[in-house]
Amino acid sequence: MSPDLYISSGILELYVAGVLSPAEMEEVTAMAAKHDRIREEIQRIEETHLQYAASHAPAGLSRHFFDDILTKIDELPEEVPQPQTKSKAVNKEREKPQPAPKTIKLKDDNSRREGRRSPARFYMVIAASLILFALSALLNLYLYQQWQSTQNDLVALQSENTAISQQYNQVKLEKDKAFSEFAIYGNPDYKRVKLSGLPIASQSEAMIYWNKNTQDVFLQVMNLPQAPAGKQYQLWAIDETDKPVDAGMLASLDNNISPMKKIGSAKAFAITLEPTGGSQNPTMEAMYVMGNI
The missing domain is CATH 2.60.40 (Immunoglobulin-like)
Incomplete structure (x- = not known):
């Protein structure tokens, strides 16, 4: 089978998703080692899945987790020391260190939340990737089965066409024989x-x-x-x-x-x-x- 036909069959997507049988996995690995075109296509499929998973996480699922995490973050006491500053335009008395408040709220809530939500985002990306891999594997499995069915139908049609061709040739041979015999029987020479x-x-x-x-x-x-x-x-x-x-x-x-x-x-x-x-x-x-x- 040519590399292009092998790629169009959909089996490489199933290979990346890991849903093929051990024998089929070995077959694809052998084909990839033999054909650079197939090996490059496998790498492209892997990169595409990762990029798609990172940029298309399920919106409803991530919002549910993110809202729950943010709510818990807001309930925690957030305190950090306020940094001390000096001004060149004030006199020496004002340059004396001023007692700083013990704690203040962070002004950049978004930065605080981004720091807290990084682990959650990582797990969400992993979950989304697994979901997309599963959906892609199911789709490619369906397409692969359809391709196999089409191949079987093609073989059956070719066999039927061969049988019809043989029957036609036999009928033609008998017809030619009959005409030849008639030409001999009816010829007075x-x-x-x-x-x-x-x-x-x-x-x-x-x-x-x-x-x-x-x-x-x-x-x-x-x-x-x-x-x-x-x-x-x-x-x-x-x-x-x-x-x-x-x-x-x-x-x-x-x-x-x-x-x-x-x-x-x-x-x-x-x-x-x-x-x-x-x-x-x-x-x-x-x-x-x-x-x-």
């Missing part, structure tokens, strides 16, 4: 030569369709015994000089019409059983069918 079974296999039968003008040869097997292991049927054309000419190997024994090698001259056709791959000359004692033109 094709001469039909029936190959009948010989004593070695009297029930065997095949049909040759030969177009002398184009030299095209098609074979349709009606009945032939299954070839034993290491053997294969071979078609032969017997020319005008009684010389056998290789017309091709039989790929299958089904009832389909199969194209064979082109033959320019022939007075007969025959099929023999040869070693797999064929022979240069036919094995006469292994001839199964033959037919004259």
Whole structure:
């Protein structure tokens, strides 16, 4: 999976929130070690969460705690010594130290309160961060589950599309085959030569369709015994000089019409059983069918 696709899945947010399984945590750690882009994105998510938590603490929750703290602060006796001052414009008598009041109230209540509320603010930021982390984790978990569901749907659609494509190709193949056979059956230029079974296999039968003008040869097997292991049927054309000419190997024994090698001259056709791959000359004692033109 590419780094960009991995980042967009939402799993990095769950990793930062710490809600993934140990195996998933190890996977993300491995991806971060492998890809700088993923490692930088994890750092960015962590920084974003901290900044957001510091600047968006829940208002209602912080006001409740802050008001309670400030009320308790106001009830405490606040006393500090008042500093002594001197003036250059007064005479020596006034320069004598004046008795200072024992205590005074702080003039800057806001400064006093800020000093008192610092610990509370720290804990509030931590609490807000945890809340935001939890909400972010839940949201990212939901998005991650949606992404996983979308991926599963995509795989199912791809499988369905593949099945439909295979069915279409099969139908097209059968249609093309039917048109080809019809073109052969209905073409008067094709001469039909029936190959009948010989004593070695009297029930065997095949049909040759030969177009002398184009030299095209098609074979349709009606009945032939299954070839034993290491053997294969071979078609032969017997020319005008009684010389056998290789017309091709039989790929299958089904009832389909199969194209064979082109033959320019022939007075007969025959099929023999040869070693797999064929022979240069036919094995006469292994001839199964033959037919004259």
